[in-house]
Amino acid sequence: MKVARKKFLTLAVMLLLCVGTMAFxxxxxxxxxxxxxxSTMMDYDKYREDYLTSMYPLSGWGQFFQELFDAETVDALGALIQTDSVLVDNRAIGGRSTRSFFEEGRWAKVYQDLMPGDLVMIQFGHNDATLxxxxxxxxxEAYKEFIRLYVNQSREKGAIxxxxxxxxxxxxxxxxKLENAHGDYYTAAVEVSEELxxxxxxxTMSSMALFQTKGEEFSAKNYFMNLEPGQYPNYPEGKTDNTHFVTEGAKxxxxxxxxxxxxxx
Structure with a gap:
């Protein structure tokens, strides 16, 4: 009886070890x-260690993208996402254009990490026009060339x-009425997307529609970095900025x- 029991325990332990190894x-x-x-996309928590004390409520929309991928959403995106889980890797950084993002080697690091089935979401234009x-x-035209590069090299790696x-x-x-501030760069993004x-x-159009529906004053106060003096300790003199978002605007x-x-x- 003791021998049989010992053999049983040994087999049970081995089975558990096998299951654990397979799970690993x-x-x-x-x-x-x-x-x-x-900067309109970047994650300020990720790049600025002192964000909460020095830059809040400045936010990029990419900070809040991960939280939107619940199970129902992932299932609804079945044509794009073939897995049950999504991980957002936000490489956006303030002050970069299509050109400087490439020339600083930031794209090379993304390209190196890309795997088949990954997604690459490309949003530039705010800094490309800064003559x-x-x-x-x-x-x-050069803006188009860099977008072509990002698109074509993503495809080379099997990414979308x-x-x-x-x-x-x-x-x-x-x-x-809110007008399009991005002019030829907006047109260029549309044209190169159609071309490729x-x-x-x-x-551009969906955000213009949102801000116009809410109105100039509401959008300025609730979505953008237009702060009254003393409203936030880290901006004692206030701030006027109709490009960058507060938390609610980014969301x-x-x-x-x-x-x-x-x-x-």
Missing amino acids: MIQEKVTKIYLIGD ERPLRYVTP PIVITPVSRNFPWKDG GVRMIDL QVAKLVMEGMKELK
Whole structure:
């Protein structure tokens, strides 16, 4: 009896060890979503250690993108995402254009990490037009070339590129209507997306529609970094900024991007 019991316990232990080893070896497949872009997309928590004390409520929409991927959403994105789990890897950084993001070697690091089935979401345009900053500036035609590069090299690795037109600023307003501040760069993003047959989220138009529906004053106070003196300890003199978002604005834009993803074919 004792011998049989000992053999049984030995077999049970071996079985548990085998199950544990198999569980360790079988890793859950995850789709990574790489975000490449500028300050309107970046994760300030990730890049600024002193964010909560020195920069809050400044936020990028990419900070809040991961939390939108619940099980129902992942299932709804079945045409794009072939796994049960999603991990957002936000590589966006403030002040970068399509050109400077590439020349600083930031794209090379993303390219190295890309795996088949990953997504690359590309949103530039805010800094590409800054003629007074030659390290950032690119013409609309050169802007197209860099987007082509990001799209084509993503495809080389078996990844899925998605072009995102630049999110709207809260200006210029004319006769109660918000106009497109990105001009030729918006057109360039649309044209190169059509040329390459790449998926595109028209965030310019969807964000313009949101801000216009809410109105100039509401959007300025609730979505953008327009702060009254003393409203936040880290901005004692206040701030006027109709390009960058406070937390609520970034969250609303993240939702627009998600809605755009769900509409992709």
